[in-house]
Amino acid sequence: MTDFLLTQIINYGTPILGAIVFIGAIGAPFPGTLIVIAAGAFSKQGILPWATTGLIALTCVVLGDSLSYGMGYYARDRILQRFQNSKRWAQAESTFYRWGGMSVFWTRFLITGIAVPVNLIAGTSDFRFRRFILYDLIGECIWIFGYGGLGYLFGNQWEVVSNFLGNVSGLALGLLLLVAGIVLAVRWLKATQLKTNS
Amino acid sequence: MTPARQRLLFISLIVMGLIFVVFFGVRFVHTFREFNGHRPRHFSQLQSAPAETDVTLIRDWMTIGYLSHAYQLPPDLLYEALNIPPNGNEHKSLKQLNKKYYPEAPGIVVEKVKAAILANQPPQSPLTPDTPGPPATAIPPVKP
Numbered sequence: 256m257t258d259f260l261l262t263q264i265i266n267y268g269t270p271i272l273g274a275i276v277f278i279g280a281i282g283a284p285f286p287g288t289l290i291v292i293a294a295g296a297f298s299k300q301g302i303l304p305w306a307t308t309g310l311i312a313l314t315c316v317v318l319g320d321s322l323s324y325g326m327g328y329y330a331r332d333r334i335l336q337r338f339q340n341s342k343r344w345a346q347a348e349s350t351f352y353r354w355g356g357m358s359v360f361w362t363r364f365l366i367t368g369i370a371v372p373v374n375l376i377a378g379t380s381d382f383r384f385r386r387f388i389l390y391d392l393i394g395e396c397i398w399i400f401g402y403g404g405l406g407y408l409f410g411n412q413w414e415v416v417s418n419f420l421g422n423v424s425g426l427a428l429g430l431l432l433l434v435a436g437i438v439l440a441v442r443w444l445k446a447t448q449l450k451t452n453s
Numbered sequence: 454m455t456p457a458r459q460r461l462l463f464i465s466l467i468v469m470g471l472i473f474v475v476f477f478g479v480r481f482v483h484t485f486r487e488f489n490g491h492r493p494r495h496f497s498q499l500q501s502a503p504a505e506t507d508v509t510l511i512r513d514w515m516t517i518g519y520l521s522h523a524y525q526l527p528p529d530l531l532y533e534a535l536n537i538p539p540n541g542n543e544h545k546s547l548k549q550l551n552k553k554y555y556p557e558a559p560g561i562v563v564e565k566v567k568a569a570i571l572a573n574q575p576p577q578s579p580l581t582p583d584t585p586g587p588p589a590t591a592i593p594p595v596k597p
Contacts, residue, residue, distance in 0.1 A: 258513070258514035258546070262546040265516060301522070419484040422477050425477030425480070428477075429471075430470070430473075430474060431470070432466050436463045436464070436467035436470055437463075443459050443463060
């Protein structure tokens with residue numbers, strides 16, 4: 256899949272890159288980060304015009320994110336029908352409202368594997384679109400211009416950069432899961448202790 | 454959520470987290486060493502894209518057009534080396550060309566392209582501008 260996408264980018268240029276990041280943002284399992292870094296290297300080689308490419312890719316990825324937010328938003332009624340009276344749903348919604356901005360920001364470029372679920376949750380919960388788009392835009396600017404810029408800087412060594420950043424992303428996701436697990440474990444232990452004391 | 458389910462949830466999160474951390478941690482250390490050995494080009498070199506010379510960077514997803522651009526060689530030269538016509542093959546990757554023209558020899562197209570590029574590269578000057586010359590004191594003064 257990756258090889259096929261890279262061939263299409265060198266054949267058809269920026270429109271294909273835009274389409275790839277757009278489709279990736281609505282949930283297709285494309286290697287988006289690798290593609291963005293490669294596009295930076297292709298810009299360095301003069302295959303893609305860097306400014307136009309960056310702007311088109313940014314526009315497409317933000318549109319894709321907005322669409323997946325929209326999917327969550329329009330699924331909200333169905334979900335609320337099921338969980339409306341659930342205390343946990345209200346709790347989850349208020350937690351997302353508090354931490355949602357940071358979740359949207361970090362999942363744009365660092366923990367990209369959970370970006371689409373975060374978009375859907377943001378749409379489903381009471382997270383405002385204006386807030387979503389602000390964090391989304393900042394995060395995606397880092398993804399497109401920061402990661403693409405690394406591809407540009409490192410040129411023909413872009414594969415090394417891509418491998419490195421892919422592992423950083425996996426490591427960050429692992430740490431996030433670990434911290435979430437530990438937090439839940441501590442809460443569970445406290446609740447169990449309270450039960451035994453009473 | 455029942456306490457048993459809660460316990461299952463946090464244990465699964467911790468186990469998955471540990472697997473991810475160990476797996477990507479090991480890969481991170483390896484790639485960090487590799488990455489640390491590379492440096493971006495100097496800013497003054499970024500303005501121009503010099504011709505690529507390293508043929509080990511050739512991959513089978515690349516096209517003849519792309520290679521001709523990157524290595525600054527005429528595409529016809531590469532098509533000739535592969536003994537195939539340019540028409541209809543402009544957008545095909547080396548892998549696709551291999552499958553179409555040399556199905557019995559996987560990888561031969563990449564090898565042929567590498568050989569053609571190496572054979573047609575301009576000769577490298579022994580001293581590049583970045584290469585420091587020998588120190589002035591290295592040559593002993595000649596006594597009459």
